[in-house]
Amino acid sequence: MGALIPVREDLGLFEGYHSPQVDVDVRLNTNESPYPPPAGWLDALHDAIAALPFHRYPDRRFTALRAGLAELEGVRPEQVFVANGSNEVLQTLLLAYGGPARTAAVFEPTYALHSHIATVTGTKVAVGERNHDFTLDMDDVARVMKDAEPAVTFLCSPNNPTGRIEPPEVVRAVLEQAPGLVVVDEAYGQFSRWSALELVDETTPLVVVRTFSKTWSMAAARLGYCVAPSSVVAALEQVVLPYHVDAMKQAAGTLALRFKSEMQARIAGINEERGRIAAAFADLPVDTWPSDANFVLFRPVHRDGNNVWQALLERSVLVRNCASWPRLSGCLRVTIGTPAENDRFLAALREVLQ
Numbered sequence: 001m002g003a004l005i006p007v008r009e010d011l012g013l014f015e016g017y018h019s020p021q022v023d024v025d026v027r028l029n030t031n032e033s034p035y036p037p038p039a040g041w042l043d044a045l046h047d048a049i050a051a052l053p054f055h056r057y058p059d060r061r062f063t064a065l066r067a068g069l070a071e072l073e074g075v076r077p078e079q080v081f082v083a084n085g086s087n088e089v090l091q092t093l094l095l096a097y098g099g100p101a102r103t104a105a106v107f108e109p110t111y112a113l114h115s116h117i118a119t120v121t122g123t124k125v126a127v128g129e130r131n132h133d134f135t136l137d138m139d140d141v142a143r144v145m146k147d148a149e150p151a152v153t154f155l156c157s158p159n160n161p162t163g164r165i166e167p168p169e170v171v172r173a174v175l176e177q178a179p180g181l182v183v184v185d186e187a188y189g190q191f192s193r194w195s196a197l198e199l200v201d202e203t204t205p206l207v208v209v210r211t212f213s214k215t216w217s218m219a220a221a222r223l224g225y226c227v228a229p230s231s232v233v234a235a236l237e238q239v240v241l242p243y244h245v246d247a248m249k250q251a252a253g254t255l256a257l258r259f260k261s262e263m264q265a266r267i268a269g270i271n272e273e274r275g276r277i278a279a280a281f282a283d284l285p286v287d288t289w290p291s292d293a294n295f296v297l298f299r300p301v302h303r304d305g306n307n308v309w310q311a312l313l314e315r316s317v318l319v320r321n322c323a324s325w326p327r328l329s330g331c332l333r334v335t336i337g338t339p340a341e342n343d344r345f346l347a348a349l350r351e352v353l354q
């Protein structure tokens with residue numbers, strides 16, 4: 001009998017990506033939608049599931065969902081790849097284009113999963129630094145491209161956890177310099193003023209990744225997709241496991257697209273609330289940064305971020321504690337909730353900072 005052996009040495013002993021799930025009244029720590037999907041969607045899904053041939057494997061090419069997404073984004077179905085959350089899209093991209101002897105570039109601070117998934121797939125990670133205001137430092141972009149020659153370059157727009165978008169001229173400049181694929185993670189793309197989707201075509205090495213987890217109120221469904229040149233989509237299909245998108249999920253996604261206007265109404269409401277929180281921050285002793293997403297990063301001035309996080313928690317308000325993350329010293333990130341949740345958050349924060 002073999003002994004229990006240690007895990008792959010190249011994984012290192014990193015900590016997983018977890019946000020504590022504690023029981024609180026106001027949960028504003030994981031950037032989900034505060035609203036459930038429309039009741040009409042749930043009814044339609046119920047009927048669709050009742051009619052599914054469960055003894056058969058699902059449509060391997062998720063034809064209906066893919067056609068719906070292609071129509072939504074104004075591209076051809078061959079330019080759409082779907083997976084179990086956008087994180088699986090990212091993993092599949094790295095399985096196809098990363099791996100041993102290749103490098104992925106990230107610009108910190110950014111979404112921790114980009115470097116984490118790279119490492120898990122055996123891909124080396126090259127780290128670039130941002131400016132102090134969290135915009136991309138184009139000199140450092142040039143340095144990373146030249147030194148690391150990344151096969152995959154990750155951007156995140158709006159960037160989690162800073163909230164900033166990468167403007168069109170920046171994405172174009174990165175595309176010009178990158179020797180490999182540029183992957184723009186747009187998990188919050190629908191909250192934002194601009195999308196890199198307009199730059200996707202058959203010859204540009206650009207992949208835009210989106211998810212149903214945030215704007216579509218479907219985090220529990222685990223459904224994400226990317227829009228890319230069809231040759232990239234074909235490569236992803238070759239490396240992903242067979243039948244990876246189950247039939248219930250395909251139905252859930254396809255039916256959700258019927259409720260696009262409801263989704264857009266939720267976004268408009270959340271963006272309005274984001275404006276209200278930003279305005280309230282202007283009158284509080286916090287530093288903050290402009291956000292195009294459903295969350296805002298802030299840093300209490302002259303106060304320990306961990307203490308403020310704890311004091312909010314004692315008032316049953318949970319935000320994301322980034323205070324001890326590299327480059328984000330003292331920062332907290334609040335997800336935009338319902339108006340009532342945002343009121344509770346702002347009242348608690350005013351009390352704590354007084």
Ligand SMILES: *Cc1c(COP(=O)(O)O)cnc(C)c1O
Pocket residue numbers: 031084085086087088111156160185187210211212213214219222223224
């Ligand atoms: C929330 C988030 C995702 C979503 O991942 P899913 O697997 O689709 O739930 C992806 N990228 C970023 C930057 C995120 O913040």
